[in-house]
């Protein structure tokens with residue numbers, strides 16, 4: 347397969363959203379719309395798109411956000427029909443290059459039962475930080 351990694355453009359959104367649904371990473375309640383993506387890019391983040399050049403189809407995404415202190419890796423996924431072929435390693439390498447160039451630390455959350463992702467991240471150099479639980483307020487008005 348002829349692959350390239352490029353930056354997200356707004357025209358990608360529908361395909362990206364479908365990829366996130368198909369890999370169970372999306373959902374309106376998480377607020378992951380085009381506006382949110384563009385805001386994270388304005389703030390110095392990046393949404394990397396892994397594309398099959400021959401078909402123009404998006405086969406993977408890696409969303410790197412930053413808060414001025416650290417880079418956060420999320421929405422890292424490969425379309426189900428293209429998993430198991432090593433493509434995630436190319437995307438992770440490029441994601442780590444981006445983080446390295448910012449000079450910041452990089453952090454991520456992954457479910458402990460997601461063995462494939464855990465193995466990938468460990469091989470990529472991520473170290474387990476501790477047995478933390480994760481909390482969120484989705485709607486501060488209620």
Ligand SMILES: CC(C)(COP(=O)(O)OP(=O)(O)OC[C@H]1O[C@@H](n2cnc3c(N)ncnc32)[C@H](O)[C@@H]1OP(=O)(O)O)[C@@H](O)C(=O)NCCC(=O)NCCS
Pocket residue numbers: 369371421422423424425428429430431432433434435455456457460461462463465466469
């Ligand atoms: C996690 C994900 C991106 C990995 O991509 P993939 O195409 O399945 O994996 P790859 O073929 O690129 O393999 C990369 C590495 O993952 C690990 N891996 C892959 N399949 C594995 C399996 N069945 N068991 C354990 N580890 C596995 C290995 O470390 C592998 O490296 P290796 O080939 O050198 O051994 C992909 O499975 C995915 O999109 N999952 C759904 C979304 C998701 O859960 N994302 C992570 C959110 S935190």
